[in-house]
Amino acid sequence: MTHAPVLRVYLEGSMLETARAGSFNFLTVLRRAVEARGWRVEWHQTGTLARMAAPLRDGYALFHMEAPTHARALTFRRAYHYPFWQIEPVPQRWRFAVAQRRYDPAAVDPEPARAFAERLRARVLPGPPPRRGDTILVPLQGHIRRCRSFQTMSPVEMLKAIAATGRPTVATLHPRESYDEADRAALAELAARHPNLRIGGDTAQLLRDCAFVATQNSAVAFDGYLLGKPAVLFGQIDFHHIGLNVAELGAAQALARAESHAPDFDRYLFWFLQQNAINATLPDAEARILAAMRRGGWPIGAAPGT
Numbered sequence: 001m002t003h004a005p006v007l008r009v010y011l012e013g014s015m016l017e018t019a020r021a022g023s024f025n026f027l028t029v030l031r032r033a034v035e036a037r038g039w040r041v042e043w044h045q046t047g048t049l050a051r052m053a054a055p056l057r058d059g060y061a062l063f064h065m066e067a068p069t070h071a072r073a074l075t076f077r078r079a080y081h082y083p084f085w086q087i088e089p090v091p092q093r094w095r096f097a098v099a100q101r102r103y104d105p106a107a108v109d110p111e112p113a114r115a116f117a118e119r120l121r122a123r124v125l126p127g128p129p130p131r132r133g134d135t136i137l138v139p140l141q142g143h144i145r146r147c148r149s150f151q152t153m154s155p156v157e158m159l160k161a162i163a164a165t166g167r168p169t170v171a172t173l174h175p176r177e178s179y180d181e182a183d184r185a186a187l188a189e190l191a192a193r194h195p196n197l198r199i200g201g202d203t204a205q206l207l208r209d210c211a212f213v214a215t216q217n218s219a220v221a222f223d224g225y226l227l228g229k230p231a232v233l234f235g236q237i238d239f240h241h242i243g244l245n246v247a248e249l250g251a252a253q254a255l256a257r258a259e260s261h262a263p264d265f266d267r268y269l270f271w272f273l274q275q276n277a278i279n280a281t282l283p284d285a286e287a288r289i290l291a292a293m294r295r296g297g298w299p300i301g302a303a304p305g306t
Helices: 013-021 025-036 048-056 110-124 155-163 181-193 203-209 219-226 251-258 265-275 285-295
Strands: 006-011 040-045 060-064 073-078 084-088 136-139 169-172 197-199 212-215 231-233
Touching: 006 013, 006 025, 006 048, 013 025, 013 040, 025 040, 025 285, 084 285, 110 219, 110 265, 136 155, 136 203, 136 219, 155 169, 155 181, 155 251, 169 203, 181 197, 203 219, 212 219, 212 251, 219 231, 219 265, 231 251
Parallel strands: 006 040, 006 060, 060 073, 136 169, 136 212, 169 197, 212 231
Antiparallel strands: 073 084
8 A cells, every 4th residue: 555745844823824724825836736746735833843853754844944854854935025935955045056056147038037127126126216326235134243154254344344445334233133232332333433334224225225235145135136236245145146256256356346246137036036936926836846846855756747
């Protein structure tokens, strides 16, 4: 007697509720794709105990924005904006498949790319036309006094290098990160030393009119692409292909080149999202989901008709 392989999807909060109700589009498409290949899908609440037990259970596991706990597990997360998703064997975005791929703008048709980017801009970043001002926007993330493995220097050292250019600079704090007294003291010291540096502000408002974005790997830089803003990247990330990478150029050269850096942002956005992510609204979404699962080592067949 044979048993259908089981896929347990571990989710949190409202995502679990909408998956069970069948109202979460991406997970509905995923379930349909998996069940069409003879597998069963179960929705589970994630958490410490569930993650500890997952390796001991048969079948396969899929986690949302959490590290896979065993060799038969994968993780998934939104590719910055709905309805785009990635399914990967690792949680670090700079290790995603798209990060390793070569980007060739000449291979992307500019007209569909322009129309795609215009629709996306109007939906996710509506507002007046952006302009190129003088200010460097520095969206800070967490652990600002530490240099982690994916970074060229700590965020505080990054901000020091940027402020040293003498250009107007605004560093904004991440609303979901915690900054302790030592963090705030380090920022205050930099601001006292550099009159051109201001700490705090509305990131979304600043993004529309800044000169460019300098960051470790904040998603703000990806949104900057939508508004035609170059990015100086002090850390590793999946959308690095058209950024100015400090690891390759050095901080001084990357910052100096940012003013005139003008890649075709629309072509890149089309390539990154429409060609290298799973658009849950397109007819090929099921096939892309299954292909991502196979790349992750799962023995699941191709979509019917492919």
